[in-house]
Amino acid sequence: MKRLVLMGAGHSHLLVLKQWSNSPLKDVELVLVTPSAWQYYSGMIPGWLAGHYSVDQCRVDAQSLALAAGAKIVLDSVVDIQADNRQIRLAGGESLDYDWLSIDIGAQTNLESLRGYTGSILSVKPLEQFQQRWSQRYERADGQALHWVLVGGGAAGAELAMAVAHAMPSGTGAQRRLSLVTGKQGLLPDFRPRIRKLARRKLVQLGVEVIEQRGEAAGRHLTLTDGASLSPDLVIAVTGSEAFPFLKTSGLALDTQGFVLVNEYQQSLSHPRVFAAGDVCSRLDQALSRSGVHAVRAAPVLAANLRAATEASEFVAFQPRPHTLYLLSCGDKFAIGSYGPLAFSGRWVWRLKDKIDRGFVEGF
Ligand SMILES: Cc1cc2nc3c(=O)[nH]c(=O)nc-3n(C[C@H](O)[C@H](O)[C@H](O)COP(=O)(O)OP(=O)(O)OC[C@H]3O[C@@H](n4cnc5c(N)ncnc54)[C@H](O)[C@@H]3O)c2cc1C
Incomplete structure (x- = not known):
């Protein structure tokens, strides 16, 4: 059976798995490699730190999600990719071959x-x-x-x-x-x-x-x-943030800062069987800020294109929106918001952020 490896349980992969839990891939072995069974949602970390949320409110159970989507979960980190050989190596020493690889590992500080x-x-x-x-x-x-x-x-x-x-x-x-x-x-x-x-x-x-x-x-x-x-x-x-150093020796086309170059289908510019989404990737045709919003928006396109890759059907393109809503929490249930030229602040902005963030995590 052909194998699709999802590397990292970042925002895009969580949403891909959620979608596939309703309609699993056919005749493909799906593997999720992630160092932790939990994926922490960065948007709520300041609120957790300020005492507004418990840890459990700020994280998604990636393990249960993977199982629901029919994926095997490997609790480990990828330390090497050899894209020409379609192989990844894990910190635990094991190597894993893939037919398709999707990378959503974010970036490091x-x-x-x-x-x-x-x-x-x-x-x-x-x-x-x-x-x-x-x-x-x-x-x-x-x-x-x-x-x-x-x-x-x-x-x-x-x-x-x-x-x-x-x-x-x-x-x-x-x-x-x-x-x-x-x-x-x-x-x-x-x-x-x-x-x-x-x-x-x-x-x-x-x-x-x-x-x-x-x-x-x-x-x-x-x-x-x-x-x-x-x-x-x-x-x-x-x-x-900066790109993970091990990407340098992967053979994948990278931008000058070491991030994986992808096209509008979230597909590697050098290796068509490799896809990437979120902070780990860059597009040549347009610069996107490294934010969770883009990783979330790219997820439906990534899900569709990974499925299309396994079924040899048509890809769809990701069109980022011109403006992004940014909501900055300010410690005490007050937030500042920015959308294009608009700037706003108040307790209602915090309530809006709280609703969006809790909605995201509870959606799993
Ligand atoms: C405090 C804070 C608050 C933020 N708030 C916001 C916000 O409100 N809105 C917003 O849009 N953005 C926000 N961001 C930015 C946001 O966190 C990132 O842009 C977003 O997390 C990127 O998502 P991602 O899917 O690319 O990767 P991530 O969410 O970083 O997930 C990557 C996953 O891959 C795993 N991983 C890493 N390395 C490996 C490996 N080698 N092998 C396997 N798995 C691996 C990690 O453990 C992690 O689970 C915030 C960032 C911080 C630090």
Whole structure:
């Protein structure tokens, strides 16, 4: 029997499996390789951190979903792809041949700007590790004087800073200091000025010190552009994402940053039997931001095209929408929203985000 391997239980693959649980593939052995039986939903992690959700509310049971879709689940990580030989190798040492491969493994945190830092770092990805390590840190922090620094001024960095500010114990004055070091491009560089202003105001209200400078790491210190030095107890790295290094030797066509190049069918530009969706891939014809929204929207196209590949039928094209709705939670059940030129904020925006996010996870 021919074999289709789904690599990673990212957003797109969860939705593909959900669709196939109603109409399974015929005469194809389906295998899901994922390091964890649970897939954490990043959109709710700031809300979990702020105390609005339990862990179970923020994760999808990928194992049950795979079984419902008739897939075999392998709890392991892929460490090597040999696309010319149609083979992947797992961390456990086993190799697996495939007829078709679909990659939805996301990306890893880019720690380049923190190279040389020898203090304690908590990296936001992988999310399952972040969730566990944050819980341990948070418990130990109770009642202590602390200086925690979040590094990274994008949407995830801003949201996590506001969530931490909301969650930090006994938090005033000397007892807790929370800084957000954004990098030289400042806070939310990809957003419009109105959104940046709203977020900056909210961060300051929550007692977050917003430092719109680059932090140069050396030993246990971060030296800022103006010469000041921070010596945090903990650095939380939200420093953007980079492609997994093992893709470099896969033989797959990659962009200059090492992400898998795909066409409008989510199909590899070099290997027609390989597909990819979500943060792991890039399109040559249009630049898409690395966000869960695109991974979700690409899922029906990926599902249709993987089925078409196994049945030798026609592919359908993915057309990203011109605007994307971004909702940034601000710690205390308040959120800021952006859609094209529009900027809005309020408790109703948080309720909207809460409804969308819970709807996504509960949909499985
Ligand atoms: C705190 C935070 C909040 C965010 N909020 C939002 C938001 O509100 N809206 C939004 O659109 N985006 C948001 N993002 C961005 C979003 O998380 C990513 O764009 C999205 O997760 C990408 O989805 P994906 O399917 O590509 O991969 P992921 O969701 O990252 O899933 C990849 C999966 O592959 C698995 N995997 C990794 N390596 C391997 C391997 N070698 N072998 C097998 N499996 C592997 C991982 O364990 C993971 O389960 C947020 C990010 C963060 C950090």
